[in-house]
Amino acid sequence: MQFGGALAAKLIRDLGAVGTVSLRLALAVPILLLIARPSLRKRHPRDLLSVVAFGIVLGMMNLSFYLSLERLPLGVAVTIEFIGPLGLAAAMSRRRRDVFAVGAAALGVVLVNGRELSAVNWLGVGFAALAGVLWACYILLSAETGRRFAQLDGLALAMVVSTLVTAPFGFISAGSELLHWHSLTLGLAIAVLSSVLPYSLETLALRRMSPAVFGILMSLEPAVGATAGFLILSQRLGIIQLVGMACVVGASIAITRTPRSEAPDI
Numbered sequence: 001m002q003f004g005g006a007l008a009a010k011l012i013r014d015l016g017a018v019g020t021v022s023l024r025l026a027l028a029v030p031i032l033l034l035i036a037r038p039s040l041r042k043r044h045p046r047d048l049l050s051v052v053a054f055g056i057v058l059g060m061m062n063l064s065f066y067l068s069l070e071r072l073p074l075g076v077a078v079t080i081e082f083i084g085p086l087g088l089a090a091a092m093s094r095r096r097r098d099v100f101a102v103g104a105a106a107l108g109v110v111l112v113n114g115r116e117l118s119a120v121n122w123l124g125v126g127f128a129a130l131a132g133v134l135w136a137c138y139i140l141l142s143a144e145t146g147r148r149f150a151q152l153d154g155l156a157l158a159m160v161v162s163t164l165v166t167a168p169f170g171f172i173s174a175g176s177e178l179l180h181w182h183s184l185t186l187g188l189a190i191a192v193l194s195s196v197l198p199y200s201l202e203t204l205a206l207r208r209m210s211p212a213v214f215g216i217l218m219s220l221e222p223a224v225g226a227t228a229g230f231l232i233l234s235q236r237l238g239i240i241q242l243v244g245m246a247c248v249v250g251a252s253i254a255i256t257r258t259p260r261s262e263a264p265d266i
Contacts, residue, residue, distance in 0.1 A: 002228040006232035007189055014182075021170065029156075051148075054138075055160065055164075065081060067124075082252070084136040105248045108244040108245065108246070108248035
C-alpha cells in the first residue's frame with residue numbers, strides 16, 4: 001500500500017490527485033471483477049446499500065489521502081491518517097489506558113508536523129485527517145460488507161461504485177493525460193499495489209487472524225510509509241518527526257494489543 005502511495009505521489013505531479021485516484025480505481029476494477037466475478041442475483045436491498053456506502057467511502061478516502069499527498073511527505077500523511085483507525089480502536093475499547101495511548105498518538109501527530117505554525121500546510125493536514133475519519137468508516141463498512149458478501153465479491157462491487165464516483169472528476173481534471181502510455185503504465189502499478197493486493201489481502205487476512213494481531217501489524221504503516229517516501233521520493237524526515245511517528249506506532253500497539261487476561265478463549 002505505502003509503496004503504491006509513493007508511486008502515486010510521482011503520478012500526482014502529472015495528473016493531480018483527482019486524476020490519479022480515478023485512474024487507479026478504474027484500472028483496479030477490471031482486475032478485481034475478473035478475480036471475484038461477483039453476482040447481484042437474489043441480493044437484498046440492504047446488501048446493495050452497504051456496497052454503495054462502502055464504495056462511496058472508499059473513493060472519498062482515497063481522494064482525500066491523495067489530496068494530502070500533494071501537500072505533505074508520504075510518511076507524515078500516513079501518520080496523520082492513521083489517527084482515524086486508531087481513534088476507532090480506542091472508542092471501541094473500555095480500557096482506561098487507551099485514553100493515554102490516544103494522547104500519545106495526538107502528541108505524535110503534533111511532533112510529525114513539528115515546524116513553525118506558519119510552515120505547516122494545514123490544508124494537507126486537513127485532507128489527511130479527513131482521510132483518517134473515512135478510513136475508520138471504511139473499516140466498519142468493510143466488516144459489514146464482508147458479512148453480507150462472500151470472498152471478494154463485496155469489495156469488487158464497492159470498487160465499481162468508487163470508480164463511478166471519482167471517474168467523472170478525474171476526466172475533468174486530467175483529460176486526455178489519463179490515456180498517455182506513461183500514465184497508464186504507472187497507474188496500473190499503483191492499482192495493483194494500492195488497491196488490488198492490499199484490499200484483497202486485508203480481507204483474507206482478517207478471516208485468518210485476530211483483529212488485535214492485525215491491528216499491531218497495521219500500526220507499522222507510518223514507518224513503512226516513511227521508508228517508501230525515502231526510497232522512492234527521497235523524502236527525508238527529521239528526528240522530531242520520526243519520534244512523533246514512533247509515538248503513533250507505539251500508541252497503536254498499546255491499543256490493539258490484547259492482554260492474556262482479556263483474550264477470548266479459542
